[in-house]
Amino acid sequence: VQEMDSEELILFEFHYDQMRTLAESASSLAFQFWQQLSNKEFNVNDMYEMGSRVNVLFLEMQHHYIKATELFPQNYKVIREFGIFQRDIMSNKKESDILLSKARMLMKESSEQHRSIGEVDILDIASNK
Numbered sequence: 001v002q003e004m005d006s007e008e009l010i011l012f013e014f015h016y017d018q019m020r021t022l023a024e025s026a027s028s029l030a031f032q033f034w035q036q037l038s039n040k041e042f043n044v045n046d047m048y049e050m051g052s053r054v055n056v057l058f059l060e061m062q063h064h065y066i067k068a069t070e071l072f073p074q075n076y077k078v079i080r081e082f083g084i085f086q087r088d089i090m091s092n093k094k095e096s097d098i099l100l101s102k103a104r105m106l107m108k109e110s111s112e113q114h115r116s117i118g119e120v121d122i123l124d125i126a127s128n129k
Contacts, residue, residue, distance in 0.1 A: 004071065004072065008071050008072075011067070011071055012068055012071040012072050012075075015064040015065075015067045015068035015071070015078075016064075016068050016075075016077065016078055016081070018060075018064040019061055019064045019065060019068065019078065019081050019082065019085075020081065022057050022060050022061045022064065022085075023061065023081060023084070023085050023089070025057055026054055026057040026058070026061070026085065026089045027088065027089060029050055029053055029054055029057065030054060030088075030089050032050060033047065033050045033051065033054070036050065054089065057089075058085075058089070058090060061082065061085055062082075065078065065081075065082040074106055075106075076102075076103040076104075076106035076107040076110060077103075079099050079100075079102055079103040079106065080099070080100060080103035080107075082099055083095075083096045083097075083098075083099030083100040083102075083103055084096070084100070086099060087100070
């Protein structure tokens with residue numbers, strides 16, 4: 001189990017929180033994009049703008065993912081969050097499958113480590129259903 005000092009932990013939490021915020025923004029924007037596309041008289045310029053904003057959100061998400069995994073490379077929550085983003089927002093099934101598989105493996109290892117020392121992190125278990 002990797003130990004972090006308090007500065008690293010604060011940085012890690014910042015990047016992880018940013019990832020979650022960006023994922024929510026991108027999800028909302030993607031919904032608006034598809035909603036606009038379903039209109040018979042959609043505005044091409046609006047669609048272009050929304051698509052560009054999704055790409056910017058992806059780059060920001062990728063930046064925070066890289067920073068978070070530099071601090072804590074084996075954190076299944078970060079890997080899972082980026083995998084879900086890849087699947088649901090970017091429609092990148094191949095990358096998503098790789099990331100989500102790795103996250104499941106790490107989550108299982110983490111769970112086994114907690115059990116072996118008699119600990120169970122209820123919040124981790126609840127957040128991984």
